[in-house]
Amino acid sequence: SQQGEEDPQALSIQEGENATMNCSYKTSINNLQWYRQNSGRGLVHLILIRSNEREKHSGRLRVTLDTSKKSSSLLITASRAADTASYFCAPTTTGGTSYGKLTFGQGTILTVHP
Amino acid sequence: KAGVTQTPRYLIKTRGQQVTLSCSPISGHRSVSWYQQTPGQGLQFLFEYFSETQRNKGNFPGRFSGRQFSNSRSEMNVSTLELGDSALYLCASSPAQGNTEAFFGQGTRLTVV
Numbered sequence: 001s002q003q004g005e006e007d008p009q010a011l012s013i014q015e016g017e018n019a020t021m022n023c024s025y026k027t028s029i030n031n032l033q034w035y036r037q038n039s040g041r042g043l044v045h046l047i048l049i050r051s052n053e054r055e056k057h058s059g060r061l062r063v064t065l066d067t068s069k070k071s072s073s074l075l076i077t078a079s080r081a082a083d084t085a086s087y088f089c090a091p092t093t094t095g096g097t098s099y100g101k102l103t104f105g106q107g108t109i110l111t112v113h114p
Numbered sequence: 115k116a117g118v119t120q121t122p123r124y125l126i127k128t129r130g131q132q133v134t135l136s137c138s139p140i141s142g143h144r145s146v147s148w149y150q151q152t153p154g155q156g157l158q159f160l161f162e163y164f165s166e167t168q169r170n171k172g173n174f175p176g177r178f179s180g181r182q183f184s185n186s187r188s189e190m191n192v193s194t195l196e197l198g199d200s201a202l203y204l205c206a207s208s209p210a211q212g213n214t215e216a217f218f219g220q221g222t223r224l225t226v227v
Contacts, residue, residue: 033215042118042204042218043157088157100147100162100208101170102216107156 002027003103004072004089010109019076021108023089032065032072033090033102043088046074079112086110115140118219120205126225132193135222139186139207146188147216148180149204157204163188192224200226 004023013019023032031050035043049056049065049072056063062075072091076083086107119138127133139146148160159172163182180190186207192199202223206216 035218040202040221040223042220043206043216045215045217048215100145100164101159101172102147102149102206103159104157 002029002091002093003105004032004091005105006087006089006108008108009106010111012111012113013079014113015079015081017079017112019079019083019110019112021074021087021110023072023074023091023105025070025072025089025091027070028093029067029091030094031092032063033092034061034063034072034074035088035090035104037086037088037107039085046087076110079110081112081114084110084112118205118207118217120203120219120222122222123220124223124225126227127195128227129195129197131195132191133195133224134189134191135203135205135224137188137190137205137207137219139188139205140209140217143207143209143217144186145208145210146182146186147206147208148188148190149206150174151202151204151221152198152200160190160203195226197226200224 004025007022033048034046037043060077065072088104088107090102121136145164147162151157162170166182177193182188202221204221206218
């Protein structure tokens with residue numbers, strides 16, 4: 001697996017606004033996953049998008065994938081204070097030396113103010 | 115279904131000691147991975163086990179080891195602890211081979227003094 005680079009490093013918004021964070025990676029992937037981590041706790045899987053998909057929705061989450069640009073974006077609509085967390089992307093390739101290995105960047109720290 | 119369970123949640127150890135952390139995956143999951151998270155290095159992959167076999171290993175010294183039992187439960191051990199080993203250790207389980215979604219435990223916070 002390869003490391004994704006999340007951008008921006010930090011994002012501060014008001015409740016009700018939308019939050020967009022981006023992920024870039026370097027080589028071909030089989031899928032890309034997004035995870036959320038609340039302070040000091042475990043990661044929670046949000047969504048997986050396969051390389052042959054361009055967009056995927058899950059509740060207030062919308063993920064896009066552009067394999068030609070090697071980038072993905074995560075949009076959280078109508079954000080809530082409870083969305084305050086760090087968000088990580090994990091671009092993944094399957095098999096071989098990638099078994100079970102997710103490689104994370106430094107993440108985007110999202111703060112949603114009530 | 116119960117989630118991934120890690121024990122203990124918090125641990126304080128002295129330099130030079132060793133420590134064993136435990137992870138019980140979600141029932142039916144056969145793949146267990148371990149990660150170390152520190153403020154400086156972020157999330158780093160330690161190793162992955164599937165059907166009691168270590169299939170992948172990160173770039174950590176030999177002081178870090180692990181194993182998986184026939185019931186898929188896993189342990190990781192760190193010997194001769196150093197101050198820099200202070201971290202949040204996360205375990206994740208997956209239902210299948212390959213990089214499908216991972217389900218993480220709450221982690222074990224290890225402090226080495």
